[in-house]
Amino acid sequence: MAKKPDWSKEEQAVQAVQLAFDLSNDIQRAFRVSAALQDMSTADMVRKVLQLPYRRARARPRLTVTLKDEDFELLAQKYRLDPQDRAAIRHRVAEELQGFARNYLTDSGH
Known part of the structure; x- marks a missing residue:
């Protein structure tokens, strides 16, 4: 039986697709503020709203x-x-x- 290839995290990241949305400043601000108040990245806040898996806390807050x-x-x-x-x-x-x-x-x- 063929074994699935063992992808490194870097190779998996290459397979991901980044989406960008042109939204109003108010909408972007709402996401940034909400994310900051919850100690999350903006991207994780978007994932939370979309009910996708996300990190509960920032891996490297900086x-x-x-x-x-x-x-x-x-x-x-x-x-x-x-x-x-x-x-x-x-x-x-x-x-x-x-x-x-x-x-x-x-x-x-x-």
């Missing part, structure tokens, strides 16, 4: 941002760091983002 060389230059100036010391810049950015979140969460105006 924020991402793409920085160009010019951005590192600007941040290095802002923090008075060497533009080549990207680890130090990353550390300072993390501190600033954490400070923003602390202030946002404790500010009664939000």
Whole structure:
């Protein structure tokens, strides 16, 4: 009897189809906010609404941002760091983002 091929996760991911939907800003915001309040990714929130299997909690909760060389230059100036010391810049950015979140969460105006 022939054995089913043992697909790696990467090969299985290649077989998946990503769909994109052009929805209004209000609808997109509703999904993002609802997902954030439930500690879910937006994609998992969509899967939940569609009653498909989804992760109950984020596997790696993190924020991402793409920085160009010019951005590192600007941040290095802002923090008075060497533009080549990207680890130090990353550390300072993390501190600033954490400070923003602390202030946002404790500010009664939000």
